Amino acid sequence: MQTTTALDALIADLRALLGDDGVSTDARVRERASVDGAKMSPVILELLPLGLADVVAFPTTAEQIAGCVAAAVAHGVPVTPRGKGTGNYGQAIPMPGGLVVDTTRARAIVEIGDGWVTAEAGATMVAIEAAVRETGQELWMYPSTAQSTIGGFLSGGSGGTGTIVHGANHQGFVVALDVVHAVADASLLHVDGENAQAYVHSYGTAGILARVTVRLEPLQDWHGFYASFDDQHTAFRVLREIGRLTPAPRLVSADPAAIAEALPADDALPDGRSSLRAILDPAALDAATALVVDAGGTVEDLRDGPQASLKLSVLSYNHPIEWLQKSDPGTYVHLEVGGDALVDRLDEVQAVIPGGLLHIEAGHTVPIGMLAGVYEGPERLASVIAALGELGVGVHNPHQWNVDFEVERTIALAATTDPSGLLNPGKLNPDYAGPRKGAIR
Known part of the structure; x- marks a missing residue:
């Protein structure tokens, strides 16, 4: 909690800038503005709550965002920016309290x-x-x-x-x-x-x-492409080949049956079969179909229009693992992984963690994915990361809220741009010694 004098002065300035409707100290509003999707991480879940906003501002323009920051700086109050709060690892949680600037009304x-x-x-x-x-x-x-x-x-x-x-x-x-x-x-x-x-x-x-x-x-005139396979090995090999087609796909995702069955019900996701889903240029449809059929798979459906692409997008990256977690709450932890070993050494990759299940995407240069498995504590997770490295898998451990991309560059920049350490405190820690080696970013 910040000093009453500083907070009262800040709140008065914010109300003058944004009006009464643009500022809230209501407990429920402050609580909603102080959480994100961090419950996806059992590691972080053990540490929540991490912070609670003292006041929430709702600017409606870029200039008002700047005005909110200026007011916070004038009164020495920390400020944490926030969008929709869809991040999964606590990066938008106001660890020291202070001001949360909710930017969602500045949407022009x-x-x-x-x-x-x-x-x-x-x-x-x-x-x-x-x-x-x-x-x-x-x-x-x-x-x-x-x-x-x-x-x-x-x-x-x-x-x-x-x-x-x-x-x-x-x-x-x-x-x-x-x-x-x-x-x-x-x-x-x-x-x-x-x-x-x-x-x-x-x-x-x-x-x-x-x-x-x-x-x-x-x-481009993208088409949604759904296929299924008897086994995940074939689905993953075909994903890698489709990801290399010309014209290049906008997205290719694949899951074993256990993850596919946790996704929202869809006739194009038949029970008991591994699923492959892609957003393809029409010029690549014949080649993708041939790859599926030649591998013994089945093309389940073709769908066109922007809504078809959007639906496939929200069944990619973290989202299949979120659906898996919902199907069996409290069981799964995940790691971000990458490399051809995800396809070539799939059984070994999944075996490094109990109940291992891999969701995979066609990446920019190599396959990337989310490896899920039973959570047995942070020490066991560290041994899983080491075992994956020995298999030639790139790993990024997402279960921390500290900046872990271009850290030294960000620290050097912040020394000038945030000399008092007021911007999202707790997220840029120069002493952080977490897992960066082998990161896939």
Whole structure:
């Protein structure tokens, strides 16, 4: 809890800026603004609650986001940015309390150009995608949680639909940013090119994203493609081959029957069979069909239109594991994994953890996925990570809220942009000694 004097002064300033409807100290609002999807992690679940906001602000423009940060800095109150709270590991939880800036009302799509779109941080990915489609364009990529905000995806996400071609969201997706530093008279600062990349995937610890410009590409007529197989080995081998087709897919996902059966019921996901799902260019449909049939699989359905693609997107990346967890609460933990060993040494990979089940995606260069298994404590999880490394599997342990991407660069930047350590405190820890070796990002 911050000092009463500082909080009262901050709340008064925020009400002057945003009006009474734009500021809340209600306990229920503060509680909702202080959690994210961290319950997906049994490691973090053991540590919750991690913090509780003292006040929540709801700016409606990028300029008001900057004004909220300026007010917090003036009164020495920590500030944590928040989008939809769809992150899974506590990055949006206000560990020291203070101010949470909920950006979801700052959702204007400011301008759409040839190959780019500018939107405020609270605009959702699905809304941006729908808007740019009207101009014959589409986003380079969007996360599996398509209702996430663009600011949240750039601050805490990595990849998703479109990653096969374009890589992660720090690999050219961002054209420019308007960011806010925690300095006296904080205001919008425009950065572009390489200077903008330093703020991506840093959880707002070096600057809060208020407005963003990201890349578009020409709209394609994507088709949803569903196939099934007797066994997961075949499904995974075919996934790797489909991921290498030209034109490249926008997404390819596959699951063993045990995970597929936990997904929402769909005639294209038959019980007892491994599932492969893809978003394909029409020019690749014949080749994908041949790969499935030649491997003894069955093409279950073809679906067209943007809603078909969206449905497949939300059944990718973390989401199948979330559905698996819902089917058997309290059982599963997961790790982010990558490499050809996921296909070539599948049985060995799944055997490193009790009840091992692998969800897999066609990645930018190699298959990537989520390995789930029975949670037996953090020490056992560390031994699983070591065993995967011996198999040639790249591993990222997501069960921590500390910035673990370009850490030294972010620390150096934050020394200038956040000299008092007010931006999302607890998330940029220079003494953090967690698992980075072999990270797949």
